[in-house]
Amino acid sequence: MPNDRLRDAILRNGLTPVAVAEKIGVDAKTVERWITQDRTPYPRHRHAIAAMVREDVPYLWPxxxxxxxxxxxxxxELVRLYSRRSAVPYDLWRRLIERAEKRIDVLAYAGLFLVEQDPMLIDVLRQKAVDGVEVTILLGDPTSATIHRRSVEEGTPGVMAAKIRQVQQYYNRLDSAPKAKVRYHDTTLYNSIYRFDDEMLVNMHVLGFPAPHAPVMHLRKLNGGDLFRTYSDSFDRVLVSATPQPGDGVAA
Incomplete structure (x- = not known):
């Protein structure tokens, strides 16, 4: 069975088996066998090709x-573990946002702290979107039972929905920005996820504690690792069911 993923990735990047062979120092027929016979290259060749075609090794060779x-x-992939979100340096958030070139993903209920600690954040995100960065913001649906339950669990009924409506006023300014979208979800979040290209901050949720007092993992993607990919997949699952407007097809 041919390796169609490898074939597609090579062609999508404007390459040929001959070009790939020349770049990694093997015979062109060897690359052809990797494609047509689904032979598995040595690890050093797998990593070189994955970097060349900008794909993950597990995707090309599951x-x-x-x-x-x-x-x-x-x-x-774990760069550092912070005992609470409030201990994450502001400079780290700023660096990750400013360096992002492909995507910025935010999955939270409100994430109000982001715009509170940096009043210029929305302008930065808008410019990133203009420059071609995919900016995706997933907020909790303030009309949903999930948000009400989260507020009750934190001992502050109604506060979470109010925070979401407050942060909406900021993110509404992204409405006309290309490559930027704001969606709403009613998912029970076990973590808030903030992804910036191949780095990520994962804010764990702990019953009875507000997010600022819960731990945060700083992750950096490595080819072949499964930790970063786990949280990326989680983000994608929420995105699939998210809707453009609060209460628009989301169970309340």
Whole structure:
């Protein structure tokens, strides 16, 4: 069976098997066999090709990385663990946002702290979107039972919905920005996820504690790792069911 993912990735990047072979120092027929016979290259060649076509090794060769190895690599994806979100330096948030070139993803209930700690954030996000960065903001639906329950769990009924409506006033300014979208979800979040290209801050949710007092993981994606990918997949699952307007097809 041919490796259609590898073939597509090579062609999509304007390359040929001959060009790939020349870049990594192997015979062109070897690259052809990797494609047509789904042969698995040596690890050094897998990583070189993955970088060349800007794809993950597990995507191109799903069976090449065992779950055990993916788990070991995933441990190295953890850059730092902060005991609470309030301990994450503001400079780190700013650096991650400013350096993002492909995507900025936010999955939270409100995430009001982002715009409160940086009044210029919306202008920065708008300019990023103009420059071609995909900016996706997923906020909780303030009309949903999920948001009401979260407020009750934190001992502040109604406050979460109020925070979301407050932050809406900021993100409404992204409405006309290309590459930017704001969506609403009624998902029960076990983590808030903030992704900036290949780096991510994951704010864990702890029952009875507001998000600023819960731990944060700083992750950096490594080829073949499974930790970063787990949270990326979680973001994508919420995005699929999110809607453009609060209460628009979201269960209340």
């Amino acid at each position: 069976d090449a990385v065992t779950p055990e190895k993916a788990s070991r690599i995933g441990q190295s």
